Every structure is written in C-alpha cells, then in structure tokens.
Amino acid sequence: MTETRAPNTLTPSSPAVAPGVAGAVAPDTLLRVDNLVKHFEIRGGLLGMSRVGAVKAVDGVSFSVRRGEALGLVGESGCGKTTLGKVILRLLPATSGRVEMDGQVLFDIPARGEPRRRPVYASNEAMKKVRQNMQVVFQDPYASLNPRMSVGELVGEGPLVHGMTDKKEREALVRDMLGRVGLNQSHIHRYPHEFSGGQRQRIGIARALALHPAFIVCDEPVSALDVSIQSQVLNLLNDLQAELGLTYLFIAHNLAVVEHISDRVGVMYLGKLVEMANVDDIYANPRHPYTVALLSAVPEPDPHRRKKRIILKGDIPSPANPPSGCRFHTRCWLREQLGRPERCTTEEPVLRALGSGQESACHFAEEISPEAVASAVASSGPTVTAEP
Amino acid sequence: MVGRSLREIIWARLRRDRVAMICLVILVVYYLIGILGPVVAGILNDSPYTLHPDLISEMGGKPIAAYGGISAAHPLGVEWGTGRDILAQLLFGLRISLVISTVATLMTVVLGVVIGIVAGYSRGVTDNFLGRLMDLILAFPFLLIVMSLSGVLTQRLTQLGVPEGNASRILYLILVMSFFGWPYLARIVRGQVLSLREREFVEASVAMGAGRRRILFSEILPNLWAPILVYATLTLPNYIGLEAALSFLGVGVLPPDVTFGSMLANSVTYVNVVPTYLFIPGTALVILVVSFNLLGDSLRDALDPKGVH
Numbered sequence: 001m002t003e004t005r006a007p008n009t010l011t012p013s014s015p016a017v018a019p020g021v022a023g024a025v026a027p028d029t030l031l032r033v034d035n036l037v038k039h040f041e042i043r044g045g046l047l048g049m050s051r052v053g054a055v056k057a058v059d060g061v062s063f064s065v066r067r068g069e070a071l072g073l074v075g076e077s078g079c080g081k082t083t084l085g086k087v088i089l090r091l092l093p094a095t096s097g098r099v100e101m102d103g104q105v106l107f108d109i110p111a112r113g114e115p116r117r118r119p120v121y122a123s124n125e126a127m128k129k130v131r132q133n134m135q136v137v138f139q140d141p142y143a144s145l146n147p148r149m150s151v152g153e154l155v156g157e158g159p160l161v162h163g164m165t166d167k168k169e170r171e172a173l174v175r176d177m178l179g180r181v182g183l184n185q186s187h188i189h190r191y192p193h194e195f196s197g198g199q200r201q202r203i204g205i206a207r208a209l210a211l212h213p214a215f216i217v218c219d220e221p222v223s224a225l226d227v228s229i230q231s232q233v234l235n236l237l238n239d240l241q242a243e244l245g246l247t248y249l250f251i252a253h254n255l256a257v258v259e260h261i262s263d264r265v266g267v268m269y270l271g272k273l274v275e276m277a278n279v280d281d282i283y284a285n286p287r288h289p290y291t292v293a294l295l296s297a298v299p300e301p302d303p304h305r306r307k308k309r310i311i312l313k314g315d316i317p318s319p320a321n322p323p324s325g326c327r328f329h330t331r332c333w334l335r336e337q338l339g340r341p342e343r344c345t346t347e348e349p350v351l352r353a354l355g356s357g358q359e360s361a362c363h364f365a366e367e368i369s370p371e372a373v374a375s376a377v378a379s380s381g382p383t384v385t386a387e388p
Numbered sequence: 389m390v391g392r393s394l395r396e397i398i399w400a401r402l403r404r405d406r407v408a409m410i411c412l413v414i415l416v417v418y419y420l421i422g423i424l425g426p427v428v429a430g431i432l433n434d435s436p437y438t439l440h441p442d443l444i445s446e447m448g449g450k451p452i453a454a455y456g457g458i459s460a461a462h463p464l465g466v467e468w469g470t471g472r473d474i475l476a477q478l479l480f481g482l483r484i485s486l487v488i489s490t491v492a493t494l495m496t497v498v499l500g501v502v503i504g505i506v507a508g509y510s511r512g513v514t515d516n517f518l519g520r521l522m523d524l525i526l527a528f529p530f531l532l533i534v535m536s537l538s539g540v541l542t543q544r545l546t547q548l549g550v551p552e553g554n555a556s557r558i559l560y561l562i563l564v565m566s567f568f569g570w571p572y573l574a575r576i577v578r579g580q581v582l583s584l585r586e587r588e589f590v591e592a593s594v595a596m597g598a599g600r601r602r603i604l605f606s607e608i609l610p611n612l613w614a615p616i617l618v619y620a621t622l623t624l625p626n627y628i629g630l631e632a633a634l635s636f637l638g639v640g641v642l643p644p645d646v647t648f649g650s651m652l653a654n655s656v657t658y659v660n661v662v663p664t665y666l667f668i669p670g671t672a673l674v675i676l677v678v679s680f681n682l683l684g685d686s687l688r689d690a691l692d693p694k695g696v697h
Contacts, residue, residue: 089595131595138592143587143588161596
C-alpha cells in the first residue's frame with residue numbers, strides 16, 4: 001500500500017498525535033491507531049434534521065500494538081473502550097483518524113481542522129483479507145452466537161466465507177479448533193443454547209481462531225462469565241497466545257483480569273487514553289490520578305486487611321459534554337491536593353512520556369507520590385475502609 | 389447425542405406433537421383432494437357442471453329429497469335451482485380456493501420478506517422509501533380498489549395472453565391479494581431485522597468478512613422463520629376467506645366454476661330452508677383454517693431452538 005507512509009498525513013510533532021507512537025514505527029508494530037475519533041451524533045429538531053450535539057465516545061486516541069503482545073485497555077463503563085474496539089475492527093464507521101493493521105491502512109479520515117483531503121478506506125477485497133487476520137471475541141457469549149446455527153456452522157463460517165468450500169476440510173478444521181479451546185469434538189452438531197456461558201465463550205474463541213488470525217480484539221471476553229469460569233477462559237486465552245503467537249487487544253473493566261493477561265495496559269477515561277505503561281509499572285507505580293483511584297478500588301481478597309480506597313466523587317461526566325481542560329479535573333483528588341491549579345481546567349493534557357516507557361496525560365504526573373496517595377486516602381473519610 | 393441437522397430436530401419435534409400431526413394429515417388430505425378432485429368426481433361419476441333437473445322440483449327448483457336433496461348418489465345434496473352435486477362442487481371449489489390462497493400467500497411471503505429484510509437492513513433512504521411505499525399501499529381502501537379495478541385489470545390480463553374468463557379472474561385475485569398483503573409482513577420482518585442486525589452475532593459475521601447477502605440470508609433470515617411461518621399460516625386461511633368474500637361480492641370466480649366463497653354466497657339465500665348449504669362448505673372451510681393455524685403454532689414451537697426436546 002503506497003499511501004500508508006505518506007509523510008504529510010502524519011506529522012510526528014503534531015500535538016494531535018500522541019507522543020508515544022510518534023516517530024519511526026517500530027518494525028514489529030502490528031496495529032497502529034492514530035488520533036482515532038468516534039462521535040455519535042445526537043439529532044434533534046424537526047424530523048431529526050439538525051445535529052444538536054455529539055457523544056464523544058472516542059476522542060483522539062493513539063496507540064500501537066506490537067506483534068505478539070497483549071495490550072490491555074481498561075476504564076469505567078461508558079469510557080469508550082468497546083467503541084474503540086469496534087471502530088478499529090470497522091464494525092462502526094470512524095469519525096476521523098487512521099488505523100493501520102499489518103501494513104494495510106483500514107481507513108484514514110482527516111480530522112476537523114486538519115487540511116482537507118480525501119478520506120482513504122481500504123477496498124472491500126483488502127478489507128476482507130484484513131478481516132481474516134483480525135478477529136474479535138465478544139463480551140456477551142449469548143448474543144454473539146447465532147442461535148440458529150450449530151457449532152460446526154458457527155466455527156466454520158469464517159473459513160467458508162474465505163473460500164474453504166470443501167465440507168470435509170472445514171469439518172476437520174472445526175474439530176481441530178474445538179479441541180484447541182477445550183471443547184468436545186462431538187459437540188460440533190449442537191446448538192449454542194445447549195452450552196453454558198463459559199463453553200459458549202470457548203465457541204466464540206474457536207470461531208475467531210478458525211481464520212488463523214494474527215490479531216484478536218477481546219472485548220470484555222470474561223466480564224459476562226461466572227468468576228469461577230473467568231480464570232479458565234483467561235488461562236485458555238493465555239495458552240493460545242503462547243501457542244499460536246497471537247496479538248491481543250484486551251478490553252476490560254476489571255483491573256485484575258487485565259493484569260493477568262496483558263503486557264502493557266492503557267487506561268481510558270471519557271474517550272481519551274490517560275495512561276499507558278507496561279503492566280508491572282502501571283500496577284506498581286501509576287502515573288495518573290485516575291489510575292491511582294482505579295487501582296485503589298481493586299477488591300482486597302484478605303478480609304483481615306483493611307484496605308483504604310480513594311473514592312471518586314460523583315459520576316463520570318457525560319461524554320456528550322466533557323469537562324474543559326483535563327477531562328478528569330471534576331473528580332480529581334490530585335487537583336484538590338494541589339490547590340486546584342487553573343491549568344487543569346484550561347489546558348487539555350496530552351499523553352506524554354515520563355521515562356521508562358510510561359506515558360501519562362496528567363499535567364502533574366510527577367506530583368504523584370506514595371505520600372500524596374496516602375493523604376488522598378485519608379481525606380476520603382471513614383467510608384473508605386473495606387468491610388471486615 | 390449423535391449429530392442431527394436442524395431439519396431432523398424439527399421433524400422429530402413435530403412427530404411428537406399429536407395436534408400438529410393430525411393437522412398435517414388433514415392438510416395433506418385437503419391438498420390431495422385439491423389436486424385429485426376431478427378424479428374423485430370422475431369416480432363418483434359426477435361433476436359440478438352436470439345439471440340434475442330430475443332431482444329438483446319444477447316449481448322453484450327446490451331439491452326434492454330431504455335436507456337439500458341428500459341421497460346415496462348425492463351424499464351432500466344438490467344445489468337449489470340447478471341440481472348440481474354439492475360434493476362435486478366442494479371438490480372442485482377446494483381446488484380453486486387452494487390455488488388462489490396458496491399462490492397468493494407464497495407471493496405475499498416472498499415479497500414481504502425480501503422487502504422487509506432490505507428495508508430493515510439498509511435503513512436510510514431505501515428504508516424510508518420502502519416504508520412510505522408500505523404506508524401508501526396500506527392506506528388504499530382495499531375492497532373499493534379491488535372491486536373498481538376488477539373489470540379493467542382482468543381485461544388487461546386477457547390482453548397479455550392470459551386465457552379469458554376465470555383464469556384471468558383468478559390471476560387478478562392472486563395479484564391483488566399479494567400486492568395489498570405484503571406490506572403487513574414486510575413491516576413485521578423489518579422490525580425484526582432492525583433488532584437482529586444490532587445483535588452481536590451479526591457483527592461477528594461482519595468481522596469475519598461475510599458479505600451483505602450472506603448476512604441477510606444466512607444470518608438474519610433463519611432467525612425470522614418463526615414470525616414468517618406464523619404469519620403465512622394465518623394469511624393463507626385469511627386469503628381463503630377473502631376469496632370467499634370477493635366471490636360473494638361478485639369480483640371473484642364466475643359460475644359455472646365454484647369456490648368455497650361462491651358456495652357460501654349462494655347458500656345465504658336458502659339458509660332458512662336448507663341450512664346444509666351453508667354448513668357443508670362452512671365446515672370444510674373451518675377445518676382447513678383451524679388446521680393451518682394449529683400447524684403454524686406447532687411449527688413455531690418446533691422451530692424454536694430453545695424448545696424442549
């Protein structure tokens with residue numbers, strides 16, 4: 001694809017592009033997302049003719065995923081992580097931004113205010129090839145399997161679409177996939193409703209694997225499952241990754257789940273990436289006040305240890321009307337501690353490198369210290385203690 | 389469990405449903421009679437076109453034997469005024485009624501499903517256009533249009549090469565019924581598709597690289613069988629009744645051909661004197677309609693993959 005490296009479309013110094021992915025692309029980059037924006041229009045007025053606003057579900061997100069790694073993406077409900085996954089997969093049309101998968105540009109749409117140019121979309125044939133290489137495992141194992149199709153048809157559908165017309169060959173492939181995900185091969189003629197949630201999710205994984213993709217978007221693949229089943233499915237995903245050299249974009253709202261599976265973690269808040277770091281760094285040394293608060297909310301399994309939490313005030317603001325400046329400033333404990341600096345409300349922080357590969361979108365990321373966190377916990381009041 | 393295809397599962401479930409099997413047998417018999425009616429009438433050595441002036445009184449044409457002229461040769465009696473055999477009329481009438489209602493139902497279902505799916509899946513301008521088209525057709529005063537256009541359109545059909553007389557009148561009925569019938573089904577299908585297309589399994593299929601046709605007809609359509617079948621099994625008896633009503637109003641099939649509708653229409657005049665005229669075609673019609681409805685119910689249950697088995 002000749003247009004993929006057009007230098008004028010991506011200026012590394014441009015503030016719109018996050019610094020973490022700026023500069024030369026590492027050769028082992030599999031997926032590259034640049035300044036991705038997805039706004040859902042709110043229509044109103046007579047017959048819905050006028051645009052009265054937009055829900056900014058994803059608002060300028062840039063990152064890249066290296067071949068063979070698992071990138072975790074966490075955030076509260078409604079922060080745009082699922083939308084982000086769907087836009088990358090082109091299941092939803094992007095508002096603007098650029099996604100490149102294994103050297104193939106899926107789309108490249110100029111943002112508002114950028115010099116006008118024609119948006120670039122991968123052709124249908126190119127897209128079909130990419131889809132073979134880029135699969136998805138959905139959150140809801142009940143909604144994501146067609147109730148009218150048997151397991152064999154479900155898992156074999158992808159190969160059929162991609163030209164494996166021989167029935168015997170397809171059945172052999174399906175049986176192989178069922179074995180890989182730990183299902184009984186004799187289940188091939190059964191229907192989804194005959195399976196439990198965990199088994200259904202395995203069918204979903206087998207369906208994604210059947211195309212031999214390099215990259216799989218896991219959209220909260222375990223959050224609909226029983227806790228006892230979650231770890232089984234996570235271990236399966238881990239094993240498959242090691243065995244097949246898969247690359248994951250792992251979307252979840254559960255930090256423990258993400259820690260288990262990811263190499264790197266990105267934290268999203270209100271459609272923006274606020275922190276991105278290696279999994280060990282982010283859990284040991286979070287560099288964004290939102291990440292600190294999220295981590296303090298992870299449940300403590302030991303009932304005798306009293307855990308102190310930072311309770312964030314209020315609800316997540318509406319993505320249709322996000323706060324000015326830093327989007328987190330309305331709920332930020334660090335801002336309170338620092339005496340409400342004006343910069344938080346006026347200037348939008350960009351994701352910046354803090355050394356050691358960690359990136360944070362906080363103006364005052366350097367101010368986060370164990371002492372600061374401790375005093376934030378103390379000021380959160382008596383409600384923060386875990387029930388014994 | 390050894391692998392069974394969905395069709396085998398459905399068939400096994402239907403087999404266990406006694407009501408469904410009884411209805412199925414009744415319907416098969418009805419259709420066989422519809423196909424073999426003339427043969428049966430031939431065996432009985434009679435036809436609905438044969439007049440039996442010897443069986444009716446010379447004054448007024450009342451059948452001589454009791455209960456509308458019931459006798460060994462004419463077990464259901466003979467017609468007032470002409471002496472035509474009622475059983476033969478029933479056998480021949482069933483054929484025309486079944487042809488009209490079955491073909492019209494098939495056309496309605498095909499039109500309704502295809503247009504409904506396209507409207508539901510495409511949204512936007514196409515959906516708007518098809519939606520307004522449905523509104524327009526539904527807003528037409530059906531009976532008035534059918535009656536007023538009958539003459540002109542039947543003539544036009546004859547000009548197009550359809551044999552004159554009842555052939556073109558039957559074709560006219562079929563066309564009119566399906567033309568005015570499909571929007572109801574299309575609306576149901578469209579609504580279902582609107583919700584189905586947002587389901588994750590459709591997204592999964594898109595993510596797999598499936599084309600639009602595959603998504604519409606392999607992913608979405610199988611999930612529509614239940615409402616389509618139920619609608620079809622309700623529409624078919626409805627069309628039999630509609631044909632009867634139109635024949636009653638004089639738009640339908642002309643004598644000497646008979647249908648359930650014209651038999652019912654004729655019977656009304658004599659209902660006080662010879663009630664069997666009304667009850668015989670009426671009962672035949674009721675059995676047919678109820679069988680269709682009950683079978684439709686059972687089919688819907690059997691088609692539900694979550695059903696017990």
